[in-house]
Amino acid sequence: MDHLSQTLAALADPTRRAILARLSEGDASVVELASPFAMTPQAISKHVSVLERAGLISRRRESQRNLSHLEAAPLRVVDDWLATYRRIWDQRLDNIExxxxxxxKGDLDDPRK
Structure with a gap:
């Protein structure tokens, strides 16, 4: 699976997106990541592993804690891919405007009439 597809697959799950949103505020342990969910730390750990394989997070050990850290580079790749489509829609909206x-101004007839 190519890198963009792996990133998009990881982002497809709302729990993983919520984990990334939490990590945008700072590093956190699996227990801290699990606290807002009705899931076990083991279930959250599986989500964290998917995000790590996609390169969206990295993990490091600090004393007795394993901390997850948000990695922005794969998100930039997604943003770059979306930029082409964003330009198309921006142009279409400009045309509508x-x-x-x-x-x-009265230069065109209102099609609703």
Whole structure:
């Protein structure tokens, strides 16, 4: 599986997205990541492993704790991929705005009438 597909697959799960959102606030242990969920730390650990394989997080040991850390690089790859589609939609919205402005000025007939 290519890297983008692996990243998107990891992001497809709402629990994993919530874990990433929590990690955007700072590093956390599996127990800390599990606290807002009705899941065991073992279940959260499986989600963390998927995120780690996708490169979205890294783990490090600090004293007695294993901490997870958000890695932004794979998210930049997704953002770069989406940028092409964002440009297309921005252009389409600009075109709609132009048509609406022309209707408002009276240069075009309102198609709703």
């Amino acid at each position: 132009d048509v609406l402005a022309r209707i408002k």
